Amino acid sequence: MKHILLVENHSIVRLATIFILREVLPAVTSWEADTFPEALRIVSSQKLDLIVLDINLPDGEGFQMIEKIRRIQPEVLIMMFSGVDEEIYAAHYLRVGANGFVSKTSSTEEVRAAITAMFDIGRYMSPDVAEALLRGPFARPGRNGNPLVMLSQRELEVMDLLVQGKWTKEIATFLNITGSSVSTYKTRIFEKLGVSTVLELYQRVSELRDME
Template identity: 70%
Template sequence: MKHVLLVENHSIVRLATLFIIRDVFPAVTSWETDNFPDALHIVSTRRLDLIVLDINIPDGEGFQMVAKIRRLQPEVTILVFSDIDEELYAVHYLKAGVNGFLSKTSSTPEIRIAILSVLTNGRYVSEMVQQILLRRNITPGMRQSNPLAALSQREIEVMDLLLEGKWTKEIATLLNITGSSVSTYKLRIFEKLGVNTVIELYQKVSTLRE
């Protein structure tokens, strides 16, 4: 019997995902939620084998969600299933501690393979992510075609919050770092992306993500 939590704010996606999971593992007990606070409550009260986690959910906390889940259930398998940019975010989420990263544009057979892989082998990455990891390992100094790929995990967190309109003090509180650290990360982001203001940052990122 597999115990699965689906954290996804679109009911049709939850239904389709659960259908695929039950096709792979017929004996499944499942819980569903559309927001992160409720997800944490379920994680704290139920022993789980698999968490299928969307990143863009109400009250989501980016990379911090992984750390909070791991503090409650260190051994649980976490599969990110999201529409965020796989090329930009997948490696960072794998480093943050998830077992797999799957794009919502994936085909049904690939979703089935991903679920089976994380629950049997403990790991899944798409062919795209495999190529990214291979390039980084073979040529670690190679310049990335997309400058967003040069950002660190923390820089991405700060950038996303800046793009949401958060101020330095708010970002410091959300990420549990000092205001001066936020300013340092902001400066690094601006330097790497060649911008001088948050407005220019928004325009640059919008172009790079098209």
């Protein structure tokens, strides 16, 4: 019997994903959470084999979610599941401790393969993710020409918080870094994406995510 937690705030996506999970793993007990705090409560109370975790939860905490889960259950398998471009985010999540990453745009067959691989070998990455990992710090705009690929993990974190409307002080507190560090990252992000204001950043990020 496998014990799985699905963390996803869209009910239709949860329903479809649970259906696939039960196809792949007939003997499964599943829990569902639509917020990250709710997910942490389940992680604290249930021994789990796999957590399928959406990146873009309204109250999610980005890359820090992995660390918080690992503090409670160090050995649990974590598969990131999101609609964001895997070429942009997957390598970063794998580096901070996720075991796998599958896009919501993947075919049903690939999702099944990802779940199977997680239990068979403890990890899953698509060929595109493997390529992104090989490029590492020398990344250049990828197959779709998206410059978001050039952002570092910390720059992505700061960018996501900026487009959410967070101020420098809020970002510094959330990421446990100094305000001057936030300003430095902000400058780098603006340079890489060719913008000069947060409003322009919001518009630019929206355009680039539409390329995914």
